[in-house]
Every structure is written in structure tokens, then in C-alpha cells.
Amino acid sequence: MEKEYKNTIVKACRKMLNEDLVKGTWGNVSITDGKKIFITPSGYPYDKMKEEDIVVIDYKGNILEGLKAPSSEWKLHVAIYKARKDVKFILHTHPIYASIASVTMEVIPSLIEDSAMICGPEIKVAKYADPGSWELAENAVKALGNNSAVILRNHGLVNVGESFNEAFVSAKVTEKNIQVYLEALKLNREIFYIPEKNMKELREKYLKFYRQ
Numbered sequence: 001m002e003k004e005y006k007n008t009i010v011k012a013c014r015k016m017l018n019e020d021l022v023k024g025t026w027g028n029v030s031i032t033d034g035k036k037i038f039i040t041p042s043g044y045p046y047d048k049m050k051e052e053d054i055v056v057i058d059y060k061g062n063i064l065e066g067l068k069a070p071s072s073e074w075k076l077h078v079a080i081y082k083a084r085k086d087v088k089f090i091l092h093t094h095p096i097y098a099s100i101a102s103v104t105m106e107v108i109p110s111l112i113e114d115s116a117m118i119c120g121p122e123i124k125v126a127k128y129a130d131p132g133s134w135e136l137a138e139n140a141v142k143a144l145g146n147n148s149a150v151i152l153r154n155h156g157l158v159n160v161g162e163s164f165n166e167a168f169v170s171a172k173v174t175e176k177n178i179q180v181y182l183e184a185l186k187l188n189r190e191i192f193y194i195p196e197k198n199m200k201e202l203r204e205k206y207l208k209f210y211r212q
């Protein structure tokens with residue numbers, strides 16, 4: 001199982017690089033089994049990443065396995081896993097539209113049904129804090145709530161899921177929803193929103209049926 005987790009992280013790194021969700025060595029990925037956290041090492045190139053480069057830490061940040069330092073954002077991962085027992089996978093990326101939202105917005109409504117289902121009714125921007133700090137981790141947990149996406153102010157995007165696939169699709173759908181919102185705002189026309197009642201139902205439907 002541990003080998004499988006490490007392999008999933010390596011694949012996730014390649015995928016987020018290939019799909020332009022990150023540039024360089026920024027961003028990070030982790031999986032938890034409820035006790036240990038398997039996380040990408042700090043500042044190591046994704047295209048060179050191998051299973052043995054993945055660092056294993058406990059919920060206090062102690063290194064249990066690995067020769068490299070864990071991602072500098074390990075506190076963010078610990079805080080989310082502690083707050084959300086349904087989350088097994090975390091993907092932190094720096095894509096372009098979420099980055100634009102991170103410097104201009106407080107909250108982005110889910111305008112399209114896929115975002116309403118997988119991300120939740122809205123995507124909030126967490127209050128600014130220093131990268132790698134407990135303060136950033138707490139701000140992110142607060143703004144994430146029960147949704148699957150949160151934006152870090154002047155920084156990037158975090159997506160969570162019960163699997164890699166769910167967190168990855170959440171990241172892609174978040175980006176699309178923000179792009180739709182930004183383009184729609186430019187048209188200077190009335191924007192139609194999903195009614196609150198339907199929004200709630202879409203999310204419930206997703207959690208109940210699609211997640212299985």
C-alpha cells in the first residue's frame with residue numbers, strides 16, 4: 001500500500017506539471033492513510049521525482065521515512081487532514097486563473113454545475129499569511145469549509161478529495177469555473193447564478209451518488 005501511495009504521488013506530480021497546473025518546483029501533493037502523510041519533497045523537480053523521493057511524516061511533522069525535507073507547506077496538509085476526515089488526497093498548485101482570483105477576489109461562486117457538484121457552492125479566498133506557516137494552514141482550513149477547493153491569497157490553489165482523481169478534477173474544474181467567471185464579468189451583462197436550493201441539491205447529489 002505504501003508503495004502504491006508513493007507511486008500515485010509521482011504520477012500526480014507529472015500530471016499537474018503536464019497540465020500546466022504548476023511551473024518549476026512549486027506546488028505540492030500528499031496522501032494520508034489516517035496516521036502517516038506521504039508528501040512531495042521540498043523544491044525537487046517533478047519530472048525527476050521517483051517513489052523513493054517521497055517523504056513520509058506524521059501529523060506533527062516528524063520525518064518517518066525519506067532522505068529529503070518534506071514540502072515547506074506540510075503544515076497546510078496536516079491542518080486539512082485534521083479538519084476533514086473525508087479527505088485522503090491534497091493537491092496544491094499555482095494555475096493562472098486561480099492566481100488571478102487570488103489577487104482580486106474574496107469569493108468566486110460556482111456558476112457551472114460541475115463546479116457546484118465537485119467544488120461546492122463557492123470557492124473562497126483564504127486570508128493572506130506567510131507561506132509554510134500555521135497561520136496560512138488555519139486560514140486555508142477556515143476558507144475551505146466543506147468544499148473541495150480553496151484559494152490562498154496572493155499565492156495559489158488547494159484542492160482536496162478522497163482520491164487523487166477527485167482532487168485533480170476539482171483543480172481542473174475550479175480553474176474552468178474561475179475562467180468562466182472572469183470572462184463573464186468582462187462582457188458587462190447580467191450573470192445568471194444557480195439558485196441556492198439547486199446549488200445545495202447538486203452538491204448533495206454529487207456526494208451521495210457520484211463519489212461512490
Ligand SMILES: [Zn+2]
Nearest residue numbers: 026027155156
Ligand atoms: Zn504554493
